[in-house]
Amino acid sequence: MRAASFTSIVVDIFTLELTLACCNVAERALFLWNNDHIRNLITHNRRVILPIIFPALERNTRGHWNQAVQSLTLNVKKIFSDADQELYDEFLVKFEEDEVKQMETREKRELTWKRLEDAANSKVVSNEAVLVSKFISSDAIARGTSPRATAAV
16 A cells, blocks of 8 residues: 555544444554554654544543553554654643633533523513623622622632
8 A cells, every 4th residue: 555545545544433432443443553564654644644533542542431442542642652752742732732622612601501591590480581691790790690709609
C-alpha cells in the first residue's frame, strides 16, 4: 500500500472504528498497529493522523467498557508517545482544554434550561407573558435564586 493512498483512507477508518462500542470492531482496528508496515505508515504520517484520532484514543483509555480495548488503546498511545513525545503532549493538553470547554458549555446550557423552566413555572398561574433574559435580574438576586447567590451560600 502506498503512503498517499494509506493516509486518505486511514483517517476515516480509525476515527469511526476506535470509538465504536462494539469491542470486536474496535479491537480489530487497534490490532492493525501490530502490523509493522501499517505501524510505520501511521508513525510516518503521525502529524496528519494523530490530531484526528487522539480524542478517540483518549476517550477509549478513560472510559471504554471493554478492558482489552482499553489495553490496546494504551499500546497505541505509547507508540505515538515514543515516536514524538512533544507532539503527543501537545494533543493531550489540547484534548484536556477541549474537555474543560465542553464541560463549561454543558453547565451553561443546563443553567439556561433551569432558568427557562423556573421562569415558565413562575408565570403559569397568571397567564402572564414571560420574558427571559440571558442576564441575571436584580429580582433573582434579591430572592436568592441567582446562581451567584446560591454559589456563595
